[in-house]
Structures are given as structure tokens and as C-alpha cells.
Amino acid sequence: MSLTDTGASVQAADNPPPGPGRARRGLTERLLAVRELSLLIALAALILVTTLRNDRFLSGQSIKDLLLGCAILVILAVGQTLVIVTRNVDLSVGSILGLVAFATGELFLAAPGTPWPLALLLGVALGAVCGVVNGGLIAVAKVPALVITLGTLYAFRGVDYYWAAGRQINAADMPRSFLRLGNQTVLGVPVLFLVALIVVAAVGFYLRSYRSGRELYAIGSEPAAARLSGIPVGRRVFAVFVANGALAGLAGVLYAARFGTLDAAAGTGLELQVVAAAVVGGVAIFGGSGSAYGAALGAVLLTTIGSSLAVLRIDPFWQQAVVGALILAAIGLDRLLALRMAARLRGRSAHGA
Template sequence: MKTSEKHAGAQRADRSDVDGQRPDRRTGLGRRILVARELGIVVALLLLVAVTTVTNPAFLSAQSIRDVLLGASILVILAVGQTVVIVSRNIDLSVGAVLGLVAFATGKLFGAAPGTPILVAVLVGIALGAACGVVNGVLVAAARVPALVITLGTLYVFRGIDHSWAKGEQINAADMPSGFLRLGTSTLLGIPLLAVIALAVVLLVGAYLQSYRSGRELYAIGSEPNAARLSGIPVGRRVFIAFVVSGGMAGLAGVLYAARFGTLDATVGTGIELQVVAAAVVGGVAIFGGSGSVYGAAVGAVLLTTIGSSLAVLRINPFWQQAVVGGLILAAIGLERLLAARAANRLRGRTSHGA
């Protein structure tokens, strides 16, 4: 028995020696992995653009870049809102329905009061979206049921409200003031205004998640909910706010959708929630929360949009687009697992080294 204790002592001393030497090397690896997440997707995007441009140089023309940016803007805004929710280990599937509802409401607003200032219309849209987010947030906090189920339910509820309100009616561009419609087509220094708005949203929310206490707490909640509770983080309130932000973003996206497309009915935005989640996941936002950034999600949204137009340029059957997106999602998740397994291996390697 004595010898076994002595052995344990030796093992401990041995282990603390290892502690002394290792951190630097491990940190290097840790950082590389963090960078790899977002870098990987940027590289994928550049590769895609390069290959497409080689085939058809017109792909890199100013007009075609503008088209891609314009097309990606709404998806980017939705993906930003979704990221805020996903990092807290939740998900918001209702964004497509909220977008549709707000887009239709915006059309109705201009129909009823054509003189409404554009800024007011935008704020009303965000407020309506945020109100939907409040419903999601309250239900998730109160019901203690996974957000997946709650927001799947509210997806149908919001869509149902949209349908019963529209009653098959369609709103056309002619029903809305031209000043508002110009929001969807005008440019700022050659960049589509929608893309500028999307970029502003990305930077704003990105700064919030990175540098503000409540933003970091969302990551903490997603990383380990129990530890978050024990360290005094108001988990319920933070998750609630995340859903309100996601709803507000979907509202903003809804207004911009109305301005860009002009033709609105109750089916607007159907199915877009899956593209949004795909953009976030491809962009390196871990579906189990705790890691990823809005920058990654935004690049993910741009990548998904670019795939669409580049496959057209490459004359590949659009049928393949979905398969490519699916492959990307699997690759992103595969990378995730690989990183986790590597981290676990390092840990195991260490312990066995000690024993």
C-alpha cells in the first residue's frame, strides 16, 4: 500500500512537469483551430470565385458582384440574427415566417398610409419582428421545451396569421411608393444599399457579441448552461433577448424584402429558415452553441448565394446546387467533430502520459 501511494506521488510530480512545458504548444494549436474556422470558409469562397472566373471572366464584373451582394444581403441579416440565437444553444426556425409576415405588413402599411416615411416603415417592421421574437422568447423561457420545437410551432402560427390576413391577396410594386422601392435598388458608392445595411448589421452585432458582457454571456450559456447558471448569469433573460434580436433582424429583413421584390403575398420567405441555418453552420457557428461568429455566418450566407450564381455561370444543372450546399454543411459539421476529437485526444494523451 505504501508503494502504491509513493507511485501516485511520482505520477503527480511527473504530471505537473508536463504542465510546465506544454501550454505554449497547445495554445498555438488552439489558436490555429479558431482561425481555421472562419478562414476555411473564406478560402472556399475565394476558390469558388476563382474557378468560376477562369471559366467565365464576366463573373468578376462589377455588375455581377453587385448582383451577388444584393442577393446575399437579406440572407446575411437573417443569418446574423440566427447566430445570436444559435450561440446560446437555441435555434429560431420561425424567421422565414416572421420575414413573410413583416413583408406583407409593410405592403399593407404603405397601402393604408402611402405617405409613411421610409424610416418609420423600417422601424415598424423591426418592431413587429421583435414582437414575434418576444413570443418565441417567452415560450422558450416558460415552457422549458427545446427551442427547435417551440419555433417550429411558431413558424406555422406566424405563417397562419400571414395567410388569414392576406386571404390570397397579392400586393404589387405599384401599391408601394417608388421612394421605398428604390431602397432595394439604389447604391452607395457603387455598393448596393442593401449590402451596406447588411454590413452595418454584421459589424454592429459582431461588436456586441465580441466585446459586450451580455454578448459574451450568450456564448457562455451556449457553451455550458449549468456553469452559466452557477456563475450568476441571468440565463432566461439573455436567451429571451437573443430571440428578440433574431425576430427584429427577421423584421428588418422583411421590410428590405418588400423593398427589393415589390411583389408580396402570404408565401414570401417560405423555407428560407433552412438556408439561414445552413449559412450559419457552414460559416462555422457550432450548432450546439458556444462558438462561431456573425462574420463567419455572414460569409456563409455570401458563399451559399455565390454558389447559386456560379453554378449558373458554370452551366451546371441547378439541381446540383442543393447537393453542393448539403455537402458543405456535412463538411462543416465534419470539421467540427474533427476539432472536438482532436481536443479530446490531446487531453487523453496527456493523462496517459502522466500515468
Template sequence: MTVTATPVREETAPSPAAGRRLIDKVFKARELAVAAVLVMMLVVTQLSNTEFLSSQGIKDLLLNATMLVLVATGQAVVVITRNVDLSVGSVLGISAFAAGNYLQGGGSPLAAVIVAVALGALFGLLNGALVSFGKVPALVVTLGTLYIVRGIDSIWVGSRQITADALPDGFIGFGHNGIQVVPYLALLAVAVLLVVGYYLRSYRSGRDMYALGSSPEAASLAGIPVRKRLMTAYVVCGALAGLAGALYLARFGNVDSATGNGYELTVVSAVVVGGVAFTGGSGSVYGAALGALLLTSINSVLPALGVSSVWVTAINGILLLLAIAVDRILALRVASVLRKQAAQMRSARHA
């Protein structure tokens, strides 16, 4: 009688793709949690103040969030690669003044926006070159360029100030008008958000950003052009900061040498609160946009509830610390789950 041995199925350790899917699920849950908190906060405020979500109230909420959403989108791309750009506030300020200065000289609004975006992209290119080719930590590089750009801005602007009466009516109108309660600026921000989100998820170069953030060494060994991807991330971040500068000018019609001061800290907070891991490789630009909307809504919610706006900065700091703590806890739990899966598969293989 012939005995046929039953083949033993070979078990392997969890693949990187399986780990990535698990991490993606965790951070999507983070985004849903941020969205739930935002909705609850708005509902509670509306119940306390029935005028809060009036047509003008909704429009103001969206307008206030527009610039932060744009800059947070660019910052999220950089943070996903396990880096950071602290110069975005300075870039926003100098780009806003460049656009205003161009308009004062008789330039067209569209060309002014292009000037702002190009200037922002140029500073992003500088940051990317220093980080990727100079091998200097991003925190150090962008902290340095923050002060460099701010210094250039202060010398160039001086005591001058651009006001709305010196700008074309059409440009200022674009910054305030919209379709029903949805401003044109918000529609533009959503369009940019969708394009960047689609790029990160649907193009190989976009997915490379996540691979780079997960493990720069492994990404390099896998043949990913690390320097090129870093340069791309910083150029996108700088360009969106420049675009936000032009829209800031359209929204407020007022720019001076202090425009954008301290903005970088709010941007980083929005990105991390929105579920983009500061250690790179996880999160999405949609989460960053939700974080931006949450932080800007807090600025409107507190006064509506009769709370002093002095608390806004403190609350933003608390949210940032909580988000970092949650990221650390989730990272440890995900690592633990993956280790247990690997141990179970090794046991099954040797059984």
C-alpha cells in the same frame, strides 16, 4: 550548512480561458477556410465566364446575399447560446407583408421598416419566452411558431399580393441603388453585422451568450441571467428577420403568402457552414455572414458555369453535412488536446 529547498512550482490544469482560446483559434481557421473557398470559387467562375464579376454581377451578388446575411447574423446569436430559431422564414414573410401593407396605406418608408422590425422582435420575444420560461426545447418551440406565424400570414394575406407599382419609388430605389457597385442594402447589412459582432465580443452580456452556449448549467451557477440572455438572443434574431423582410420588399417589390417559405433551412446552413458550432459556445457572426455569402454565391456560380440550378439545394445540403461533421471532428480533437495538456500538467506537478 543550511540547505534551502528549491520551491516546487505549482502547476494547474488548463483553465477554461485557455480552452476557449484554443477553440476560438480553431473556429477562426474555419472562417478563413470558408473565405478561401469563396474566393477560389469566384475566381474560377470569372476565368470561365469573364462577365460574371462585371459591375452588375458584383452588385447582384451583394444584393442577393444581403437578406441572408442579416437573418444569419441573428440566427448565429441564437445558435451561439446552444439554441435555434426555425421560425425566421415565416417571420421574414409576415414582416415583409406588414411593411408593404403599411406603405400601401400611405405610411413612410422609415416607419414601414420600423413596423417590420418591431413585428419581428415581437415574435422573437414570444420564442424567447417559450424557450426560457417554458423550458421547452428550442427546436420544438420554433417549429411550432414557424407554423403558427405561417398560418397567421396565410389568413391575413390570403390571395392578396403586394407589387412594386403600389410602393413608393424612393423605397424601391433604395432597394436597387447604391454607391458604385455596392448597394445601400449591403452597406446596411454590413453595419448591422459590425454592431452585433462588436456587441458579442466587447460587452459582458454579449460574452455571456458564449458562456451560456458552452455550458448552460455552469453559466447559471456563475450568476449569468440565463433567461434574460436567451430572451435577448431571440429578440435580436426576430428583429433582424423583420428587418430582412422590409429589405426583401425593397429589393424585389413583391410579397405574397409564400414569401420566406423554406428560408429557415438556408439560414441554418449558412450559420453552420460559416463555422458557428451547432452545439453552441463557438463561432462568430462574421463566419455566419461568410457562410451566407458562400451559399448565395453558389446560386449565381452554377448557372454561370452552365450547371442546372436544381443542384443548388443538394449542394447546400452536402455543405451542411460536411460542416456538422467537421464541427464534430474539431470538437473531439480540441477535447483530446485539452486532456493531454491536463495530463502533462498533472505529471509535472507530481514529478
């Protein structure tokens, strides 16, 4: 005991705890902040350039459209973040969204009097069931999520097509109160966007501040170590797929409310946009790092690019190319930041200060 005590007191003498604690805190947090800041700057620059060319781009209606347009992608990107952080991926979200959207329409056809909150709950529940299928298959088959969800991408879509049998559901089939959900604003902000904001805040807060949230990062960072430190890896990954399914279900209901017109193809191909938004938002595809806020910003940025290129009258072909370039730029930026951080960490002597 005496030996440790001497060691500690010597140490304490030249190392006052509060100073370094504060000064050195948050290298990782700062890195995240830098990452999110760079997204905001890119977004601001994009809006500025577009507005200079066409001042109606910053009009109230245009902004409202933008917020409305990005809400669904934001929710999906945040859900996907939960999954990617654990070193998995869920490619079936587009199909879940389509299935739930169509199911919501069918519900109103069968029981026109259904109150919309109940429809919302049922949609979320159906999404969660799809998530259970994904999570269950991954847990049982021990096959990478990429392959499983590629399978369920087609399976869920197949169910959707079988059910729809070529029919289309129109806005006229759905109650007004429900459709209002998709277009109404509160203080000028679309309700849809507010819902997305709540999801972002809730998931972001959870991932940052809760033990099980941090465990998701641990699993993605080093799965073997996670197992050795007693983290219930299988249960957590399962839960993440259920949560992501539920969020995709929520997005499906909101999709139905917003567009009103539904067929079996709703949300086809959306999954790649979702993954792109998360990656652009700084969520590492190999797990272990990234935040819900970043993914949400990535989704906003991608949506804004879409509409600003339209305003600038640029060929849609370029839109794809720009999105591609943005993904590469995001990966390049992440790499650069990682290298700089590694250099800084090396710059310090092994034992700090």
C-alpha cells in the same frame, strides 16, 4: 501567506509572464481564424473556377447582384447565430420575414405617405414582437426552442395568409424612395449589403467584446454551470429571441424594398437556408461556439454557390446536393479542427508549457 509567496516567486522565476502570455494566447482565436479563413478560401476557389468558365461572373454587375442577393441571408444568419450560440434554434425566421414584408406593403397601401425610415422601424418592431412571442413561449412552456419555433413557423405564416387572403402587393403600390432602398448603391456597393455589413459588425463586436455577449456563449456551452454562476439564463435567452426577431423584421422590410412584389408566401423555407449558412459558417449547432463573421461568410458562400452553379449551367438539382455536401464538409472540418486542438492541448503537460 508566506507559503503562497514562496510558491509564487519560485513560479515567477521560471515563468516570465509576458512571454507565454503572448505566445500561447489565442489558441481558440486562432481556431476561429482558421475556420473563417477556410471559408474565404472556399469562396475564392469557387469564384475562380466559375470565372474561368465564364469571365462575366466577375463583372461589376454580377458582383453587385451577388452582394444584393446575399444581404438578406447574411442578416438572418447573423441573427440565428445569436440564438444558436445559446444552444437554441429559431425556425420561425422565414415566417417572420414573410409577415413583416407583407405588413410593410400593407402599411404603404394604407398610408402611402409614410416615410421609409418609419416603415423600417415599424417592421423591426413587428419582428421584435414575434420574437417576444417566441421567447415568451419558451420561457413559460419550458419546451425546447426547436418545437416552439416550429409551431410559430406555422402560426406566423398562418397569420400572414389570413391577412393577405390571396392578395398580392406590387411595386407600384410602394413609394419610389422605399424601393430605391432595395436597389440603390453607394460607391457601387448595394445599400442592402451595407446594412448587412453593419449588422454583422455590430453583432460580431457585441458577441466578442461584451460581458452579456460572452454570457450567451457560457449559456450554450454549459447551461447548468451558467445558472450556478449567476447568469440570468432565462432573461438572456428571451432577449436573444427578441433580437433575432427584430433582425428578421429588418430582413423583412429589406425584402419588401428589394422585390416589390409581395404575397403571403414570401420567405417560405428560408429558415433552413439560414441554419445551413450558420452551420457552414462554423456556428456549433449545440451552442457555445461560432461567430457572426463566420455565419455571414457562410451565407455569402451559399448564395455564391447558387449563382455560380447557374452561371456554370449546372442542373438546380446539383445545387441542393452541393449545399448538402458543403454542410457535411463544414461539420467534418469542425470535427477535424476540434480533434487537432484536443491533441495539441493534450500534448502540453497539464500545467502548461
